[in-house]
Amino acid sequence: EIVLTQSPGTLSLSPGERATLSCRASQSVSSSYLAWYQQKPGQAPRLLIYGASSRATGIPDRFSGSGSGTDFTLTISRLEPEDFAVYYCQQYGRSPTFGGGTKVEIK
């Protein structure tokens, strides 16, 4: 099983600031089968990024993903009020797993 470790656990930032979230895998993620999701309280997760760096339909370009192998990053260039949420990475290889999540909260 590929274990995904997200850091930091919580990120306290102000609107307009840049957010950098990390996801580290215990072994190489095949073909960059790495996705990022956003989850707000009481809602289902929403797909943001797939293939490590491709934005899903309708996702603003302030969201970007990068990385390969075992180290991946989600960057939110300028935080909007609606971006404060929990973010999960997921590897969707043969046996999918999720990271533990990073909460982006208002400072």
Next chain:
Amino acid sequence: QVQLQESGPGLVKPSETLSLTCTVSGGFISNYYWSWIRQPPGKGLEWIAYIYYSGNTNYNPSLKSRVTISVDTSKNQFSLKLSSVTAADTAVYYCARHVVDTAPLAVWGQGTTVTVSS
């Protein structure tokens, strides 16, 4: 626009079997993969299993001995059964769609809360 809706009992007794159904509307169940994911209160996400419309399945190794996933194409539904439940199985259960087995979860249901308690 395809929509997914989970349904099933909100309360299940310990040692019994949890049964949930996901109904697909606005699209057909054919030619897609369908997953179940759960989220315990205040915790992260855990993938449970997926099924292809033709019946091919894949299970989370940690849950495989207790999980059965099935599909009913005539009803545009797929289902989850989790046996011998304990309080640790209390969670929000989501169904989701992906286009191939190794694909992200692009469409999600709203989730249904299942509590395991006597």
